[in-house]
Amino acid sequence: MANRMTALTATATDEADTQRNTHRELEILAQLRLSGGSCRVRFLADRLQVSEQTVRRNVRGLEISGLIRKVHGGVQLVDAMTEAPFHQRMNVNASHKKAIAARVADMISDGDSLFLDVGSTTAYVAMALKNHQNLFVVTNSVGVAHTLSTRNNNRVFMAAGELRPHDGGAFGDRAIDFIKQFNTQYAILSVGAINAEAGFMLHDLQEATLSRVAMSRAQTKIIAADSSKFGHRGPIQLAECNSIDIVVTDQPVDNNIATLMNDSDVDVVDGVMNA
Amino acid sequence: MANRMTALTATATDEADTQRNTHRELEILAQLRLSGGSCRVRFLADRLQVSEQTVRRNVRGLEISGLIRKVHGGVQLVDAMTEAPFHQRMNVNASHKKAIAARVADMISDGDSLFLDVGSTTAYVAMALKNHQNLFVVTNSVGVAHTLSTRNNNRVFMAAGELRPHDGGAFGDRAIDFIKQFNTQYAILSVGAINAEAGFMLHDLQEATLSRVAMSRAQTKIIAADSSKFGHRGPIQLAECNSIDIVVTDQPVDNNIATLMNDSDVDVVDGVMNA
DNA sequence: ACAAAAATGTTGTTTTTTGTTGTTTTTTCA
DNA sequence: TGAAAAAACAACAAAAAACAACATTTTTGT
Numbered sequence: 001m002a003n004r005m006t007a008l009t010a011t012a013t014d015e016a017d018t019q020r021n022t023h024r025e026l027e028i029l030a031q032l033r034l035s036g037g038s039c040r041v042r043f044l045a046d047r048l049q050v051s052e053q054t055v056r057r058n059v060r061g062l063e064i065s066g067l068i069r070k071v072h073g074g075v076q077l078v079d080a081m082t083e084a085p086f087h088q089r090m091n092v093n094a095s096h097k098k099a100i101a102a103r104v105a106d107m108i109s110d111g112d113s114l115f116l117d118v119g120s121t122t123a124y125v126a127m128a129l130k131n132h133q134n135l136f137v138v139t140n141s142v143g144v145a146h147t148l149s150t151r152n153n154n155r156v157f158m159a160a161g162e163l164r165p166h167d168g169g170a171f172g173d174r175a176i177d178f179i180k181q182f183n184t185q186y187a188i189l190s191v192g193a194i195n196a197e198a199g200f201m202l203h204d205l206q207e208a209t210l211s212r213v214a215m216s217r218a219q220t221k222i223i224a225a226d227s228s229k230f231g232h233r234g235p236i237q238l239a240e241c242n243s244i245d246i247v248v249t250d251q252p253v254d255n256n257i258a259t260l261m262n263d264s265d266v267d268v269v270d271g272v273m274n275a
Numbered sequence: 276m277a278n279r280m281t282a283l284t285a286t287a288t289d290e291a292d293t294q295r296n297t298h299r300e301l302e303i304l305a306q307l308r309l310s311g312g313s314c315r316v317r318f319l320a321d322r323l324q325v326s327e328q329t330v331r332r333n334v335r336g337l338e339i340s341g342l343i344r345k346v347h348g349g350v351q352l353v354d355a356m357t358e359a360p361f362h363q364r365m366n367v368n369a370s371h372k373k374a375i376a377a378r379v380a381d382m383i384s385d386g387d388s389l390f391l392d393v394g395s396t397t398a399y400v401a402m403a404l405k406n407h408q409n410l411f412v413v414t415n416s417v418g419v420a421h422t423l424s425t426r427n428n429n430r431v432f433m434a435a436g437e438l439r440p441h442d443g444g445a446f447g448d449r450a451i452d453f454i455k456q457f458n459t460q461y462a463i464l465s466v467g468a469i470n471a472e473a474g475f476m477l478h479d480l481q482e483a484t485l486s487r488v489a490m491s492r493a494q495t496k497i498i499a500a501d502s503s504k505f506g507h508r509g510p511i512q513l514a515e516c517n518s519i520d521i522v523v524t525d526q527p528v529d530n531n532i533a534t535l536m537n538d539s540d541v542d543v544v545d546g547v548m549n550a
Numbered sequence: 551a552c553a554a555a556a557a558t559g560t561t562g563t564t565t566t567t568t569g570t571t572g573t574t575t576t577t578t579c580a
Numbered sequence: 581t582g583a584a585a586a587a588a589c590a591a592c593a594a595a596a597a598a599c600a601a602c603a604t605t606t607t608t609g610t
Contacts, residue, residue, distance in 0.1 A: 022557085024557095036305075038298065038301050038302075038305075040298055041597075041598090042596090042597090050558075050559085051558070051559055051560080052597080052598090053558080053559070053560085053598090053599090054557080054558055054559075056597095056598070056599085057557085057558085071296050071297050071298050071300070071301060072297040072298065072566070072567075072597070072598080073297055073298035073299065073566095073567085073596085073597065073598095074297075074298030074301070075298075076298075076301055086425050094341070142417060142420045142421045142424055142431075142433060143421060145417045145421075145438060145443070146417045146418060146420075146421035146443065149417055149438040149440070149443040150438075150440060150441060150442065150443045153440065154440070155437060155440070156417075156437070156438040156443075157436065157437050157438070158417060158433070158435060158436070158438055158445065159435050160433060160434050160435025160436070160445075160449070160450075160453050161432065161433070161435070162430060162431070162432050163420060163424040163425075163431040163432070163433055165424070165425060165428060165429065165430070166425060167425060168420070168421065168424040168425045168431075170433065170435075174435070175435075178435050297566090297567080299567090299568095316587080316588090317586095317587090325568075325569085326568070326569055326570080327587085327588090328568080328569070328570085328588090328589085329567080329568055329569075331587090331588070331589080332567080332568085333567095347576065347577075347586095347587070347588080348577090348586080348587065348588095
């Protein structure tokens with residue numbers, strides 16, 4: 001383990017990270033690739049002529065560095081995930097996300113213009129907008145574009161580029177330039193975490209950059225986030241609270257977050273009927 | 276079971292729930308993909324060399340995490356859902372188009388690069404390619420992009436712009452510039468009509484312009500057209516016969532068209548078994 | 551070469567998964 | 581409709597896998 005911490009000598013290029021692995025870890029990765037992305041521990045131990053315990057120890061290290069995922073009975077390469085995690089995420093908290101999406105859709109009228117970003121919750125928002133008419137939609141999500149184009153006389157503008165394998169989103173300079181062309185009434189955005197100290201946070205720099213552009217070109221900024229996002233932290237700050245207009249969630253929020261929102265003039269819609 | 280509940284992580288970050296599969300669950304998912312999305316429990320038990328009861332237990336776990344759907348006697352991948360064909364044209368000659376699409380998919384190998392244009396037949400080709408891996412896909416169709424992105428480690432590049440309301444396609448200079456960046460092994464194209472005198476024809480100038488660019492950047496040009504297209508005329512000529520490599524259709528073609536194709540070194544695949 | 555550190559193998563224990571048996575539910579076919 | 585067959589389910593013993601602690605070997609630094 002300690003060898004993993006010798007950060008001083010790390011030149012910190014992307015390669016340096018993987019080079020710090022032991023040779024056996026490299027062998028495990030190679031064998032995983034040969035085997036189509038996943039192996040049993042037993043098999044690896046046999047192939048590499050070491051005990052299963054040793055394989056487990058190396059596997060633990062690799063899992064910490066995020067290259068593989070450990071499952072009972074075996075291991076799996078992370079980048080060989082043939083099934084998109086995005087699809088999985090769509091099914092987590094699905095009922096809450098649907099409820100949130102319905103609330104957001106209520107705020108949008110026929111003919112409105114809006115930006116929708118990439119995210120499982122915004123995918124549900126797109127579905128909830130299926131019966132709206134004449135929408136002017138800007139998005140960088142292929143799922144959103146597919147849901148809302150060729151329907152109800154909507155006009156859909158999608159950003160170009162390589163679509164990220166895990167969520168079908170287009171990012172990068174080209175996408176940002178595309179987004180900059182527009183000025184929408186609403187920007188409907190996802191977040192990774194919401195926190196009383198730091199406000200709205202994300203786990204991905206590309207997403208944050210693009211979301212900020214979309215925010216700057218929209219009159220009303222709406223954050224759609226299920227309650228599991230609250231009270232956590234993310235590495236990247238998307239925005240201060242006072243730059244957001246509405247937060248839509250599924251449960252009443254924590255007290256200190258509620259006061260923060262209130263102080264910043266953020267409307268919180270929490271899915272609970274309030275007289 | 277208990278491992279699925281590990282209460283410490285139960286703050287339900289979206290990933291945490293779905294990450295804990297066993298290796299057998301991975302194997303089941305892999306087998307399902309190999310088998311085109313659905314299998315019988317018996318078959319899975321046989322393939323994986325375990326009892327049916329074990330398969331059922333793992334299947335239950337996968338169903339809870341939303342990845343598959345359980346039916347009496349078997350299981351199916353859940354992502355086959357919501358494949359809403361977005362237009363009536365998709366349902367015209369659907370069985371023929373599916374057959375054509377299957378033929379085209381047979382020509383493509385894992386890891387190949389290809390361009391797919393906007394069209395109902397190419398939409399079926401995209402579906403037929405769902406079980407391919409590591410594809411490099413360039414398209415201006417939001418439907419194609421949605422079908423093939425976030426799957427099987429494919430890389431999907433989609434052209435930007437306003438999506439046409441009737442077919443979800445991106446056209447225009449911006450899209451053409453985007454397409455020009457690529458050089459693919461295959462270009463798979465639709466046509467509006469095929470005619471012994473004029474060759475391949477379209478009804479839409481935008482489509483023709485973009486298709487020509489795609490053709491010029493591909494090694495093998497494949498036209499996918501059902502038999503209803505033959506013998507008709509369209510206002511715009513896409514290409515002479517000799518610039519096309521393969522035509523895939525569902526029925527044997529007319530004699531004079533067949534000779535024309537033959538003279539122009541075009542392979543005609545007509546879906547009929549030929550000894 | 552020597553000592554310290556790291557990695558590996560071994561053994562025993564705990565946890566998780568699997569096979570088996572028998573029962574209940576659902577489907578099939580007459 | 582009703583009986584036979586197939587599939588799903590439940591519970592418990594057995595097997596497999598993961599884990600922890602300690603002894604042994606290999607590597608590293610001086």
